[in-house]
Amino acid sequence: CSAVVTPELPILERRNWLIHLHYIHKDYDACKIAIKEQLQESQGMCEYAIYVQALIFRLEGKIQESLELFQTCSILNPQSANNLKQVARSLFLLGKHKAAIEVYNEAAKLNEKDWVSIGIPSCYTSLDSLLDHLNNALLLNRHDLTSMMLGKIHLLEGETDKAIEVYKKAVEFSPENTELLTTLGLLYLQLGDYQKAFEHLGNALTYDPSNYKAILAAGSMMQTHGDFDVALTKYRVVAVAVPESPPLWNNIGMCFFGKKKYVAAISCLKRANYLAPFDWKILYNLGLVHLTMQQYASAFHFTSAAIHIQPRMGELFMLLAVALTNLEDAENAKMAYEQAVALDQ
Template identity: 30%
Template sequence: MYELGVEQINCNGKLIDLPSLEVVRPAPKMPSDANIDWLLHIYFTRREFTRCRRLIERELNRHLNPEYLYFVQGLIDREEGNNIDALRHLQKSVELNPRNIETYKEIGRTLYLMGRFGQALGVFREAEQRSSIKDHEIYHYLGELLYRAATTQTLSELARQQQDESRSYFELAVQTGRKQESYVRLAELYRKDKQYQKAIEVLENCLHLTPENSEVLIEISVLYLKINETQKAHDRLAEVVSIERKCSPKGLLAFGAILQSRNDVDGALSKYSQIANAEPEIAELWNNIGLCFFKKQKFIVAISSLRKSVWLSPLNYNALYNLSLIYIALCLRKLDDMENAFVALERASSMSVGLQGGGRNPLVVLNFALFCYETGRLAMATEQYNRFMSQAQDLLLPTEYKFQATKLKSLLRISSQGNGILLDPLDSEESDLGHSRTTDLPPDELPLEVNAVVSQK
């Protein structure tokens, strides 16, 4: 029986009230001043932007501190390509809390993506001033923006200052953080200043972050080639092959250069042919192919390859220089046009002072010295030899350069003090340099251009 809505049962003549079932209460409503930043953060990290927008729209007018709402709204706008709206919302966030460095960083990143590099640089400088800690992201972006400014600067002195400041920021970035891009960019700047050993050290440290990064390994191998450490370069490239079955064109070009430096012309050509099949529009590739064919005495193919290199990169100094040497060797000398050959080499020697950044190309000067000796210009040969020695004294040169220079010194009878020549006419007849040595350094010892391959922008 039921009484007053209470359920009862008769048990052995007694009425017993049954316990009522407890109804589950509805969840309490979130008060208007509750902080829902944690929930918004979860939605954003899951990339549930629709939920983020609904939550922001609901909470924006009643939230006690909408700073984080505007911040997340700006990030969502940027993800969806609405950079103007992103800047507007991030600016509102930073107005509510000027001490939040993360907001400044996101404004700077947005400006960077929009190509407004000058404004981005100003924002990151302000972030650096306001930050109470060393922030590797701020340092990295400052380095990037200053490096970009240096590359577009028309005033050389100002460009050098910006580049030096950029390098200092990248140095701070690698000291305070572990961002691979900072290591790579710092190494690039060291390489640009021809500080190859420092660049190698930076990239070796970068390998601690990504031990099997083939791009970094290839870059290290190319830098070892720069300082004539061919065995170390080979070892690094061997690691790339063990990681990847198919080596990149950059790695193959470095491999070919190593083989070419060891006079394995056929092996080098096999590597270059693999590149040509995949990416034939590489100027440095055809420069090295041309030198290989010159070594094999296939002059027409060598000239054709070098001309293609020049066509792909009209301002490629190495290809132009190598092509001119072949023309001089095959044309002016074969036609017994020694005077024009002399004029061409003299001009190349005088121009070499202002080329290749540092302004030194000892090979040009050594070739001119050899030619002067052959043609009986002994005083000028001595002068050019001394110039070669002054340019090469602090450089790591291939063994063949040193061998030819030593032979020339012996023939000219130059004293250890460099006081002049003590040569009698019979020496020129007994010379084992012969009368066909205008460019008798072996063709594979001509400049091998591999550096542009690892400085792609």
């Protein structure tokens, strides 16, 4: 009868699993004990134990101690980009922005695919310096992640045209990147360019038929053109992937509204409102459907809530005015009409 010999873990890594277990369960006291035992056994040479101890120090606000331990990890494993990123993050938290950027750049050389980590934008003290860095990076290497970040910054600044140009160039370089295709399609959809939107969303679905963002956008285009049944078929697919999506239930509700199934429309819109209570568009749609059903008090309630969130839209005041007129509140209805006219000028 032969005995099976289980290979032992190297002494440097013997307690790594235990350290990891305690850390992910946030049992930091037990984690520290396991780390101490591991470092005693390995004579301070266990990279993982030092790394987790550094993470715990950072959580405790001991940033300088954390930095020193991450630097130790980098000495033990100089080829680890992640160790350098943690060093850079600690430097940034200590206010040493320039040093942090230099270390991030060193990490970039070790792992080009992950050069633009989540920490690097926070190291830049101005938007212009970050934009310059991203544009220079694209000249050196066309990473899709760089393009996505640059495009998002332009969108945050309200520069839709610049964002579209960034995404168009990115798609030329990576024609099968479904995230880029979908983002570009959604931007064209917002601008009302349905042909280009359909082209890019269609390409995204060709490479990834289960891309729920592209399916939802394609459904909304069909809905805009009155193809409610086709749109609902698309939305059923999305509902399997993201059943708690507010835009999904909003769109389903308005499909039922288009089919004059008002009770079903209100049911779906109320679910959307539950999932996103501060989305004024959903509140607007609820007001519209209740107004159509001649439920004027409910229409007033939802339209008023929408106006509190979006007070600069004439259409909302027009809807409110109609509800107030039917509630025989002529004075407030007149004020709402006047506000609607003033905003639409």
